[in-house]
Amino acid sequence: MNAAFLAPAITLFNEDGTLDLTSQERLYNNLIENGIDGILVEGSSSEFFALNMEQRREMAKFAIEKVAHRVKLIIGTSSMVADEIIAFSNYVLDAGADAVMILPPYYFHFGPEALLQYYDRLAKEIHGNIYIYNFPDNTGYTIPPETVVQLALMHPNIVGLKDTIGGMDHTRELIKLVKSRVPTFEIYSGFDDNFARNVISGGNGCIGALSNLVPEITSAWVRAFRENDLDGIAKGQQRIDRLMDLYAIRNPFLPVLKEAIKLRGIASSSAGTFPMPNATIEDDARILELLAKENLR
Known part of the structure; x- marks a missing residue:
């Protein structure tokens, strides 16, 4: 059974707030070397909302150069200004990105x-492939499946959607409605633990943030699907279900994810953008306990 797991890469910063491109390259290489199917840069796990356009262009250009077509690369170009989206999208597509979200x-x-x-x-106005990003917890509302069908039929360059919703109801309706009309349309879940349910329902997989931390686990899960390995599929689900406890340590969860990546030696710092809180000593204890239970260092 075909399946894919893409990583919504976090953005790494130095303590002074500048981009930590050394750690960023290490993150990309770790993802690719551990078998991730693609990388989303400047998605919701990236703190794009706190970067100015100059920083966003710098980050996108860096990602395009370092990923270098080794895996699919999608750049998030969301903004509240349509002209900014169009200009930024065409900039990254011209520079070599595979698509925008x-x-x-x-x-x-x-x-x-x-x-x-x-x-x-x-x-x-965007001359390349586009993924729609449905994230009602952060936008306040949901894009109806019927609207997605219309857009997919109107525009061949609208090629897929990331559906970041805790349950599968909305994603299931998207798969039923859109894929029955446009079978090539890609539908990904945004929560890691929905990966298997997405694929079994006829979707394409997941773009989930835990892959930043454990790409070896998410890639093994994908292989289990491709090899019809039921035991491997179940093992992947159970490991991710346990690791989902990371999301519950702190809200927003990004400081915890960054701290966990630092503790695994991938990032030099877990610094974030203002006013994102820092992980605490208590957070570290809970992170280390979870990692130890999964034999992760």
Whole structure:
């Protein structure tokens, strides 16, 4: 059974707030060497919302150069300004990115007609592949499956969607409705523990943040699906289910994920953007306990 697991790469910073490109390259290489199927840069795990456009272009250009077509590379180009999205998207596509991923407008809640107009304009002016990003916890509303069907039929360059929703109800409807009309349309879950359910339902897999920390586990899970290894599939589900406890240590979870990556020796610092809190000594204890239980160092 075909399946894919992509990593929504975190953005790593030095303690002074500058981009830590040395650790960033180490993260990309670790993901690729451990078999990840693709990398999303400047997605929701990246703190793109706290970067100015100059930093975002620098990060995108760096990722394109360092990933170097070894795996699929998607750049998140979300903004509240449509012209910025279009210009940034075309910049990264011209530089060598495989696709871009775009959230719907946030702050105000928009209905199906406005969303159709929004993505219709973007698709007409962006000369490359686009993934829609549905993340209702952060935008405040959900993109209806019927709207996604319309957009997929209207624009061949709208090629897929990441659905970051805790349950599978919405994702299941997307798979049923969209893939029945456009079978090549890619549908990924955004929570790691939904990977198996997504694939079994006919989706394409997951773009989940735990892969930053344990790409060897998520890649083994993918291999189990491709080899029809039921025991391997179950083992992957159970390990990820246990590691999902990392998300519950702190809200927002990014400081915990960054600290865990630092503790595994991938990043030099777990610094984030203001006002993102830092992980605490108590957080470290819980992280180390979880890693030890999974024999991860």
